[in-house]
Amino acid sequence: MILLEVTKLSKEFDGLRALDGVSFTAEGGEILGIIGPNGAGKTTLFNLISGIYPPSGGEINFQGKSLLRLKPYQVSRLGIGRTFQIVRPFQNLDVETNVLVAFGHHVYSSLWKSAGPFRQPEIQKEVRALIDKVGLQPYFKKIAKNLPLGFKKRLEIARALALQPRLLLLDEPSAGLRFEESAQLMELIRQVRDQGIGVLLIEHNMHVVMDLCKRIVVLDHGSKIAEGAPEEIRSNSLVIQAYLGKEA
């Protein structure tokens, strides 16, 4: 089942083409890797899907609904969760409250419902379960800014999962992590996939990408230069060129 369909998506920043006619589809229960050298347009792609800025051209469809013109809060309410390349937890709130904020996604549309209390036993239980799932239970009441980077990244994933998403956009989740931390995170992403959630994964660590993804999209200078299974990507001459440069 096709979850996300991106068609000829383009974005220009003051004449600079950050993204140029990129098309691909993503499905539920699948981890789609998105790789490419720095400046290839990977994060721009995420920002377009999540509504941070509007595309210059093209179309984004999520479960048959166009995401063009939608604001970030509307996109997230439809069931698209995301993490950020440079982590942005709510720094001065504790772990529990960080996750709680996202649980409100279904009440924020109504001012009346928003006036109700957020401490409800069922929600409390779900928050706890989610924090257990990402392995942050010992840090339940810790202020987010005091957590090490690896935990902040997990917190961001817990927060995104609290949206009960159908699609998760993960922007370099393993960057800056030690090997074991990264391995734990990958296990978590696998679990998420096994729940049937679609995952778009931007990642620089080739081991991680090759290991996790059945399908990979390669971007370079804003264009898609390859798409396929890890083996095909590894031997694709365009991809090798993009990463290593042209032979002299």
Add this chain to the structure above:
Amino acid sequence: MFLSFHLTLHPLRLKVLKMISGYLITILITILIYAMLAHSLNLITGHAGQISLGHAAFFGIGAYTSAMLYAEAGFPFWISVPLAAVVAGIVGALLGIPCLRVRDDFLAITTMGINFVVEAIFLYIPFFGGAMGIGGINLPKWFGREMTKPEYFFLILVAFVLLLLLDRQLGRSWIGLAWASVREDEQAAGAMGVDVVRFKVLAFILGSAIAGLAGGFYAHFLTFIMPQNFGFGQSIVILCMVVFGGIGTRWGPIVGAVILGILPEISRPIMEYRILIYGVLLLAMMRFQPGGLLGTESILSKAFRRTFNRLSSSG
């Protein structure tokens, strides 16, 4: 009994006591109104994280609304003051919707501009009484007579307590949570389903309405208002109280209002250099105690916690 006996014997003393109590109640009412103002600014700046350098504008809009409805249109106090809150809230919405879409640093300048424009409108448009201001505003009537000042003090106090209860309720609601997320990180809040602009505007409307209510109470207490009561300096005084007491805390702004409200009454020199002293205090707080007197990281809070821990461990 003893006191009344004493007083009947000394009519001169009675007069002096009356003067002192009259002075005292005037200060108490002034501080209470400042506390309400600081509390309302804290909603916008503390809870939702939106800087406002023009809060006195909404204080003024409330005061002028109430004064004109009462003195010119003949509405009773009990209608003019609630309407002051409504009008200030509506103007807050109209100004807030475009302003809150701009970046933080622009918001500071925009709100400052609003303050100057509002003050100028009161000053230069004859309809609002110009530099002469508006007079003939009285304390409210009840039981067929005018309220005494102590009674008026308790009336405002009751209103303020209700507002604090509302604040507590908001703090426990999804609205409070959404405000906290907006204050921390707008982009991340948006990614969590929080309609950032809407919640910012909500805080602005509520804060403006409460400032308008305080303005209504203020007009009927002063009985005479002028544009200068609601200038940029007044906005900075309110902001100082919030920052001094502890921005974002429930009791901090009130403590700030009480301390900074009493300070000028203690001595004349402080009164004369009030704005200078407030400015220095503001800078010092920003440098050494950015969380304010009651902020979680302040010396005072830490001392409280230490004492509490010692007491609870020894008991």
